[in-house]
Amino acid sequence: MCGELRSSDAGTTVTLMGWVNRRRDHGNLIFLDVRDRTGITQIVLDKEASPEAHAKAEAARSEYVVAVTGKVRVRGQGLANPNMVTGDIEVVGSELLLLNEAKTPPFSPAEDAIANEEVRLKYRYLDLRRVEMQKNFAVRSRVAMAIRNFLVEQGFLEIETPFMTRSTPEGARDYLVPSRVHPGHFYALPQSPQIFKQILMISGFDKYFQIARCFRDEDLRADRQPEFTQIDLEMTFPRQETIFRVVEGFLQTAFKAAGVELGNQQFVQMTYDQAIARYGIDKPDMRLPAMVDLSTELTAELRETLKVDPALPVLGFTIPRVGELSGTARKALVNEIRGSFGDCGLDFLDVSRLRTNEAFVPLAEAIAAKLTAEQIVFNGENFTTEDLAVVITPKPGTPAKWNHDPQWIWKRVGALRLELAKKYADKHGLFTQTGTAADFKFLWVTDFPMYEWNEEAKTWDAAHHPFTSPHEDDITSGRLVNDKGAVRALAYDIVLNGTELGSGSIRIHRQDVQAEIFRSLGMTDEEARARFGFFLDALEYGTPPHGGIALGLDRIVMILAGASSLREVIAFPKTAKAIDLMVDAPTPVSEQQMRELSLRTVTRS
């Protein structure tokens, strides 16, 4: 194929088929770069040697589909192109067929500059011809295959589950499919195969997996599409660690398939509480140092002078290798931070300014020492003026909302940490991909809270999903009833570079516990039966302990491809408004179709 010929092929006669990437017309000599999935080869057409082929080449244009037959020749002295893999050779075209013409494309797949997304998505077939995209989908295919092979070798059975299933009101909004046969009734597309995979465990398939399409009718983000692909798995009699080892195993294999040798990289583990306290987020980006609480460094006196609330944490963090900021840049930064925090009682403490006042020098030193300690733990480097230090203090008399949720300040400062990291990403180089294991920082987050307080409805909701098992201790201790906020779930997330790759849990396998959880979520037994009766029934027929996880294949590939949007690794993605610009979906349907489904549209006020 076009990317495969080398100087060792010299002398052989070949036929190449592909698209005209570029044409360079020198009059009696024409060069055609012919492109296919594997690469590009230069074809030379000489008017004297092959007048017919040359004449056809004159008519050829970008993106014409051609077939060229000719002899492979090593290029002469000084004619090789070191920038091309096939640059040592060329094919001397003796016969050229124009298999198909092409309209002038709205943008060229050969161009380095890429068009705006609207045009790319509308002409997706042209966009997908670009080398970059071809590469992404090759990675995707290899990764999926590696995972499939790994799981099958580990004794997992691939089983498909329905796309048309039953609507479950919990969680994300469902995509609904109207039933023709049952007027007014709807199927729902699965948000995940959750209940089916648990039933498969009850059915005795002790290790199940599926590369499954899932559907969620929620608003999109760069890392969220309405339909996406999960590597879904479940097994019987697992401990958390059993699941972790399986996932770590297939990630190693998948990354290897994509050309990244993770070796024996540590999959760090921390609890949800630790993650919030150290990073202010449940999916910490471990490519950056953690936050540190500096409140112990401030004496009561200093707090008074600096107007710092004594009851709340003083959080500091560094963004390494930002480089020294100019005075103006520094001022702008401080204003920006103060501006965004002004309404919630947080203030920026400028460590370098502290040093200018003798009374505060010891404090500045103490803070610097703590930040240094953290940075040494992180990457072995001392904290220097090259690193950006940010210290955020709470003013006394802070807004009441904090009193209900002391984690609020951690989360808020944690968000700032990410914002600044992104802002200085190019400068500090921590996010620059090197193609080695060091680019990828994995993390398991465990012990998620079981319940989440819903301020609007004044109820406790399931933080994960209602089939998640609480810690055994929390069942026996009675916290399930008395102290829902403190109940920990046997739920875990796998996080990579600040992106949640997957989420799983050990499930409830006892009908009485399941019923108890439904009750604790404010569901009466009747309601639970109405929604999940079939599942409660199943639990009563000998359910083994089981658990599993689901990982976003799209996100894994996105990170491996170094892309910043899922659209780069999904062949036919949708826009932020969930529209497919190529096929133009969704569309209205005919009156006839609507009638068949017993549907009528109404205008919403």
Next chain:
RNA sequence: GGGGACGUAGCUCAGUUGGUUAGAGCGCUGCCCUGUCACGGCAGAGGUCGCGGGUUCGAGCCCCGUCGUCCCCGCCA
């Protein structure tokens, strides 16, 4: 649902304080060219300045609305 950025030639973009005929690069069309590889040279075509309204003697530029794309918050068990 909310906030922000963007929308000018096929593509990427510039367009000053509101002022005559709206520009560049790439691409495209024609002609020339035997060693280019982002080929080169000459000539040329190509515009509903997203759309609608308003202000003004005059709007690509100001105001209001609207549509589209992207990013973020909410939402995503």
